[in-house]
Amino acid sequence: MSPDPQLDAQGRLVHLLTTEGLPAEIIRHILDTAAQFVSVNEREVKKVPLLRGKSIFNVFFENSTRTRTTFEIAAKRLSADVINLNIGSSSTAKGETLLDTVWNLQAMDADMFVVRHSEAGAPHLIARHVKPGVHVVNAGDGRHAHPTQGLLDMYTIRHYKKDFSRLTVAIVGDVLHSRVARSQIHALTTLGVPDVRVVxxxxxxxxxxxxxxVRVFHDVSAGLRDCDVVITLRLQNERMSGPLLPSAGEFNKTYGLTPEKLALAKPDAIVMHPGPINRGVEIDSGVADGSHSVIMPQVTFGIAVRMAVMAILAGNA
Amino acid sequence: MKIEISNARVVDPASGRDGVAPLYLAEGRIAAVGGAPEGFRADRTIDAKGLVACPGLVDLSARLREPGFEYRATLESEMKAAVAGGVTSLACPPDTDPPLDEPGLVEMLKRRAESLSLARVHPLGALTLGLKGEKIAEMGELAEAGCVAFFQADAPLTDLNVLLQAMRYAATFGHAVWLRPQDVHLAHGGVAHEGEVATRLGLPAVPEVAESVALLGILELARSTGARVHLARLSTARAVALVAEAKREGLPVTCDVGVHHLHLCDRDAADFNAHMNLVPPLRGQADRDALRRGLADGTIDAVCSDHTPVDDDAKLVPFGEAEPGATGLELLLPLVLKWGGEMKIGLPAALAAATSRAAAILGVQAGSLAPGAPADLCLFDPERPWRVTREALASQGRNSPFLGYELAGRAVATIVGGRVVYPA
Known part of the structure; x- marks a missing residue:
């Protein structure tokens, strides 16, 4: 098997599967391209013809309204034709394999697949089996990766902090199950952030x-001290009590981001969250809605970053 | 049929013999090595110049997929794979459908295998009925039907009272109990070794303690019951250390390792290659190194192919959904030779791990070239490389982590009971 299926022999991005191993120049190119699209999105007519005539299939084997919607908006603003498929409820239930589904859609002349799947590595498998010229974007696979989320977080950090090379970034909460955290960690270390912490x-x-x-902290006070960026992760409902945690309340007390804990970070620290948030669990409302929060700008930038990824993959940017 | 094999380098791990000598086979047995028996007149002479002649390989675990999983492989395809790999005796685990928990099934399997006249098949009976871990199987009846030991395979046995009583019962009659040490709750649906690679890939992980905690429990029950216990498919350095300690103490335990685990580790799965999805999972580099050393120093008694043919579609899915296992019967010899060569232990010691030492665990007459022993042999060229391709494999399962690799050591001829069964 080839060492990195997301790059071609010339080192160009042909699929976006993970931020791990993604060269810093490519990440910067995506962020720079996204910056141009941010201004497009602020215009009255939010559409550019870059992907006119291209068919983008949102193939979601795991349900997600938010992420699918942001990809759909991004593709439509690039003038692509977008087809949404919730496979979780159709083909695989009939016994069709993942690759059969993809091959069938490929036969309908798909140019790009945006894939979400509950199994780590599913987009890699698809990328290895599509025709040359067909692109795969990973929209989240198991606990493995969610690269567009990781990249939009980088865009957000760059927007507010400009320079990655002097930052301290803390990622707080359920890192074990988080594909977002993994994508953030690889992107942050690649961009030269000297102090990445998991708490x-x-x-x-x-x-x-x-x-x-990354540096590992179990003590939240030590982990948050003097941070420039605090990223809290969503804690899934089913993990709030059981063998991993006694209760949501105890988690909030120990690791939930409260105004008191945030006070340990730098005065100009920003607070991020991939959404959807659990108020009063991993983050208090006072913080989520407070002056340090950039959670809503994250969502806005997410559209531009996804537009950039699609445009670059399609070779038009 | 009397056969003379001339000019072969005869390697007999059991006796330590290693040198060029003629071999004489008569009436299905080894008649002599070195000097011809009086009046021996060969019906057939095989010139084996440049080849090694060793006892046929004894494989402690080969899934033949019958009954129940004929879509993955059939007895016929896999028995052909066995002799193509120089394997002349094999033990088949009971995880068929239905499981081998009933004497009739075992007799039928043995009869079907015998009618093919290829390798010798030694079934492992189910330790519990239906491998459900609730009621003990009819060990006496199953032994009479031909089972050489009783194995729980990969099925969980969570009720330790059932295990305690099964071991007591087995000990009463001297039956061997085989167990793969893994705590089902600690394994928790994991598909990869808990460590850096699984963390990067985001794969659900099996911690080291899933093996060591189960192993400690089994050792305590062995101590208490006096049952002969065989530990199947060790995967961690910690398990090797625990077994070494138990052996020093004199506990009657033996153990084996799957041949893929001598060469591969979790890093080999770093690109989500579903062929690397094995049970137990490929562990870390330090674990692999401990398994390699443990097999060389005798802490681990034998190596097996853990042959698990899987159809192509079952591997063309994301890593965690792939059916675990690798085809192994034809990889056992080359991978044992590769290990032995890399460990610089010499051919007799390397082959011992898949012949005499494996036969001792099964308690069957095999793995020896002593006069009077069954004439089960393998002739192979230790130098000539071959490429592992789908077409090169006789097994119906083409699921190999080594597809595309070039390996040395492929059987040139395989003899069972004095009859050349490969090439057919």
């Missing part, structure tokens, strides 16, 4: 996570 109890941090180039 959480031992039950929610994956084994050997420090090998990804």
């Amino acid at each position: 959480g109890p031992k039950t929610l941090l994956p084994k050997d996570v420090e090998r990804l180039g």
